[in-house]
Amino acid sequence: MPKVAPSILAADFSVLGDEVRRIGEAGADYIHIDIMDGVFVPNITIGPPVIRSLRKFTDVPFIAHLMISHPERHIDAFAESGSDIIEIHIESDQADPHETLRAIRRAGCKAGLAVNPPTPIESMFDYLNEIDLVLVMSVNPGFGGQSFLPEILPKIPAVKKELEERGLDIPIEVDGGINRETGLLASEAGADILAAGTYVFRSRSAKEAIDSLRGAGEESKS
Numbered sequence: 222m223p224k225v226a227p228s229i230l231a232a233d234f235s236v237l238g239d240e241v242r243r244i245g246e247a248g249a250d251y252i253h254i255d256i257m258d259g260v261f262v263p264n265i266t267i268g269p270p271v272i273r274s275l276r277k278f279t280d281v282p283f284i285a286h287l288m289i290s291h292p293e294r295h296i297d298a299f300a301e302s303g304s305d306i307i308e309i310h311i312e313s314d315q316a317d318p319h320e321t322l323r324a325i326r327r328a329g330c331k332a333g334l335a336v337n338p339p340t341p342i343e344s345m346f347d348y349l350n351e352i353d354l355v356l357v358m359s360v361n362p363g364f365g366g367q368s369f370l371p372e373i374l375p376k377i378p379a380v381k382k383e384l385e386e387r388g389l390d391i392p393i394e395v396d397g398g399i400n401r402e403t404g405l406l407a408s409e410a411g412a413d414i415l416a417a418g419t420y421v422f423r424s425r426s427a428k429e430a431i432d433s434l435r436g437a438g439e440e441s442k443s
């Protein structure tokens with residue numbers, strides 16, 4: 222059964238604390254927080270002070286998805302703000318991704334590594350021993366509400382196979398354009414965590430949306 226990580230990019234930012242509490246009560250396994258700097262991606266969102274203020278609204282673990290240049294400059298700030306998992310992009314400008322990943326773990330967080338749709342999944346194989354989570358992007362990052370790109374699907378079994386061969390038990394998260402149908406495709410391909418913004422936050426019932434994403438995983442096994 223996949224875990225579900227609602228992305229607050231689709232929440233009402235004027236009442237973000239209430240939104241985070243609501244989604245936690247609806248059964249979210251993680252809360253996915255999209256951090257954009259207007260450089261690595263064309264959009265700007267929020268930073269560590271907002272995460273820090275959200276921390277008191279829920280105990281659900283926070284995933285900080287950093288879509289920023291030079292993430293190495295900000296790891297301690299995101300760790301201190303209450304992030305549990307910090308994800309960086311292999312494509313972003315940084316001194317050395319190995320060192321950034323080590324800095325995340327040193328700061329007491331779990332380290333995730335993300336790949337954009339055009340980036341071959343093999344480019345992250347050098348880093349698999351230093352990470353706690355793989356993030357396969359199913360849209361080009363920058364905005365919520367985009368359509369899922371099915372051509373990324375083969376990356377999921379490819380990285381899963383590599384992890385198994387190395388004896389690594391690391392979850393694979395898929396992010397972007399996830400709804401009941403695309404969540405099923407991702408689950409069938411082997412995704413362990415589904416990040417979903419629009420589908421969860423804009424649905425009539427967040428609980429039903431979250432449950433349906435979990436159910437998609439159950440169907441994929443039968």
Ligand code: DX5
Pocket residue numbers: 228230231253255286360361362363364365366367396397398399416417418419420
């Ligand atoms: C895209 C973000 C995603 C996005 C998901 O840049 O990383 O997390 O918010 O939103 P939906 O589910 O609406 O595609």
Ligand code: ZN
Pocket residue numbers: 228253254255286396416
């Ligand atoms: Zn994201």
